[in-house]
Amino acid sequence: MKWSIAEVVGIREETPTARTLMLRIPDWPGALAGQHIDIRLTAPDGYQAARSYSLSSAAGDPVVSVSVELMPDGEVSPYLVRGVSVGDQLEVIGPLGGWFVWRPTTQPEPLRLIGGGSGIAPLMSILRTHAEAASTAPVHLLYSVRSPEFVYYRDELAELAAATAARVDIQYTRRAPEGWEGTLGRIDAARVTAWAEGSEGSVGAATYICGPTPFVELASNALVAAGADPTTVRTERFGG
Amino acid sequence: MGVITPGFFGRAREADPKLPPGQYETKDFPVLSAGPTPNIHPGEWSFSITNESGDVKRWSWEEFRALPVETVDTDIHCVTRWSKFDTTWRGVSLDTLFEDVETDAGYTMAHSYGGYTTNVPLEDLLDGKAWVAFEFGGEPLDPEHGGPARLLVPHLYFWKSAKWVTALTLHDTDELGFWEVNGYHAYGDPWKEERYSYDG
Numbered sequence: 001m002k003w004s005i006a007e008v009v010g011i012r013e014e015t016p017t018a019r020t021l022m023l024r025i026p027d028w029p030g031a032l033a034g035q036h037i038d039i040r041l042t043a044p045d046g047y048q049a050a051r052s053y054s055l056s057s058a059a060g061d062p063v064v065s066v067s068v069e070l071m072p073d074g075e076v077s078p079y080l081v082r083g084v085s086v087g088d089q090l091e092v093i094g095p096l097g098g099w100f101v102w103r104p105t106t107q108p109e110p111l112r113l114i115g116g117g118s119g120i121a122p123l124m125s126i127l128r129t130h131a132e133a134a135s136t137a138p139v140h141l142l143y144s145v146r147s148p149e150f151v152y153y154r155d156e157l158a159e160l161a162a163a164t165a166a167r168v169d170i171q172y173t174r175r176a177p178e179g180w181e182g183t184l185g186r187i188d189a190a191r192v193t194a195w196a197e198g199s200e201g202s203v204g205a206a207t208y209i210c211g212p213t214p215f216v217e218l219a220s221n222a223l224v225a226a227g228a229d230p231t232t233v234r235t236e237r238f239g240g
Numbered sequence: 241m242g243v244i245t246p247g248f249f250g251r252a253r254e255a256d257p258k259l260p261p262g263q264y265e266t267k268d269f270p271v272l273s274a275g276p277t278p279n280i281h282p283g284e285w286s287f288s289i290t291n292e293s294g295d296v297k298r299w300s301w302e303e304f305r306a307l308p309v310e311t312v313d314t315d316i317h318c319v320t321r322w323s324k325f326d327t328t329w330r331g332v333s334l335d336t337l338f339e340d341v342e343t344d345a346g347y348t349m350a351h352s353y354g355g356y357t358t359n360v361p362l363e364d365l366l367d368g369k370a371w372v373a374f375e376f377g378g379e380p381l382d383p384e385h386g387g388p389a390r391l392l393v394p395h396l397y398f399w400k401s402a403k404w405v406t407a408l409t410l411h412d413t414d415e416l417g418f419w420e421v422n423g424y425h426a427y428g429d430p431w432k433e434e435r436y437s438y439d440g
Contacts (some may be wrong), residue, residue, distance in 0.1 A: 001436070001438040005243060038321075040262075041245040041248040041340045042243060042244050042245050042248070043244070043245070043248055043249045043250045044244055044249070046251075047250045048262070049248075049250050049251075049264060050262055051321065052320060052321065057402065068307050075250060075251050075264065078246070079248050083247050088246070089243060089245075090245065091243060091245075096423060096436060097422070097423055098421070098422035098423035099274050099418075099419075099422040099423075100274075104273060105400070121323070149385070170286060213270065213328070217271075217277060217384055218276065220276035220277070221277065221279075223276070224276045230275055230276045230278070230354060231275070231354075231355060233276050234274065234275060235273060235274065235275050235276065237271045237272065237273065238270070
C-alpha cells in the first residue's frame with residue numbers, strides 16, 4: 001500500500017464546523033465499514049502533517065467520504081474544513097484498521113452503535129453498509145450531539161430509520177428541536193443502560209462506540225456494568 | 241516529499257529532532273484502546289513470565305512492588321501520530337524481572353487483561369529498554385492508560401507498551417499479536433515509520 005493522490009470530487013457542509021469530503025482515490029480496493037484513511041498535507045518547504053479520518057461511506061462505495069470536524073487548535077482539520085475545494089488533490093493512504101470494522105456477511109448478530117459528536121462518522125459507514133447489504137441484523141444507533149444544527153447526516157439518518165431495520169435515537173445535550181421527546185443532557189450510565197435494555201436483541205449484540213475519550217469510557221463502562229461481554233464491545237476514541 | 245498542498249503551510253515549527261517522521265507533538269495524553277477499559281484491582285493483579293519450556297515466574301502485586309523501582313523519563317510515540325515528550329514513569333525494569341528466567345527464545349508475546357496481545361522481540365525488552373510501569377507523572381497509572389500496570393517500551397510505537405499487562409510468554413518464533421493481526425506493523429519502529437502491516 002502506498003500514498004496515492006485523491007481528487008476531491010464533492011463537498012457537503014454537515015454542520016457549522018464540519019464538512020464531508022468525497023474523494024476519488026485511484027485503484028481504491030474498497031473498504032470495510034469502520035475503517036479509516038490517513039490524509040497528508042505538504043507545505044511548500046516539504047513539511048508534512050497527516051491525520052487519520054474514519055470513512056463514513058459504505059464499504060463498497062467507489063467514491064469514499066470522510067467527515068472532518070474543525071478542531072479549534074488543529075493543524076490539518078482547519079485546512080480540510082475551510083481550505084479545500086472540489087477539484088483539489090490530497091494525498092491519502094488506506095483503507096486502514098482491522099478491528100473497529102463490521103462485516104455484513106459474517107456478522108448477523110444485532111448491532112448497537114453509540115456515537116458522540118463527530119464519532120458518528122464510522123458508525124455512518126456501518127449504517128450505510130448495513131443498508132447497502134440489505135442486512136437483516138437489527139441495528140440501533142444512539143447518537144449524542146449538542147444541538148440540532150450539529151447533527152451530521154441529518155436527513156439520511158431519518159431516511160435510514162424510515163426505510164430499513166435501523167433504529168435511530170438522538171440524545172441532545174444542550175438544545176433539542178421542537179417536538180423532541182427526550183430529556184436534555186449528556187449521556188450518563190443510567191441513560192446508556194436504559195437505552196441498551198430497550199434495544200432489540202440486547203443479548204449477543206455487537207457494539208461499536210466512537211467518540212471523545214471520556215464519552216467512550218462512560219458508555220463502554222456502563223454497558224459492561226450492565227452485563228455486556230467486553231469482548232463484544234469495540235471502541236474508537238479520539239482526543240486527549 | 242509528496243505533492244505540495246496549495247495553501248497549506250502547517251504550524252509554525254522548527255525541525256524537532258525528537259519528533260519521528262509523520263508525528264506531531266501533543267501535550268494531551270490521548271487513549272488508544274480496542275474495547276472497554278478493564279478495571280483490575282491490584283489485589284487480583286499478577287504478572288508472570290513463561291519461558292519456552294513452560295516454566296513460570298509469577299509476581300503478585302505486593303511481590304512486584306517489592307522489586308527495585310526505576311524512574312524513566314522518555315518521549316512516547318503513538319501510531320495514531322501523536323508524540324508526547326518528556327513523560328515520567330516509574331516501574332520495574334524487565335532486566336530485573338528476567339533475572340531468574342532461563343531462555344534461549346528470541347520473541348515474546350505480551351498478554352493483557354481483556355485478552356489483548358502484542359508481540360515484541362526479547363532483545364527489545366532487555367538492557368534498559370523496557371519496564372512494567374505503574375506510575376505516570378507521579379500518580380498511579382489510570383485504568384484508561386493501562387493501570388494498574390502496563391508495559392513501557394518507549395522506543396517502539398506505543399501500542400507495544402501493552403496496557404493492563406499480566407503476562408509475557410517466550411517463543412522461538414515471532415507470532416503476531418492482537419494489534420498486529422488487525423493491521424499494525426509486526427515490529428513498529430517509529431523512526432522508520434513502521435505503522436501498518438504493509439509498511440514492510
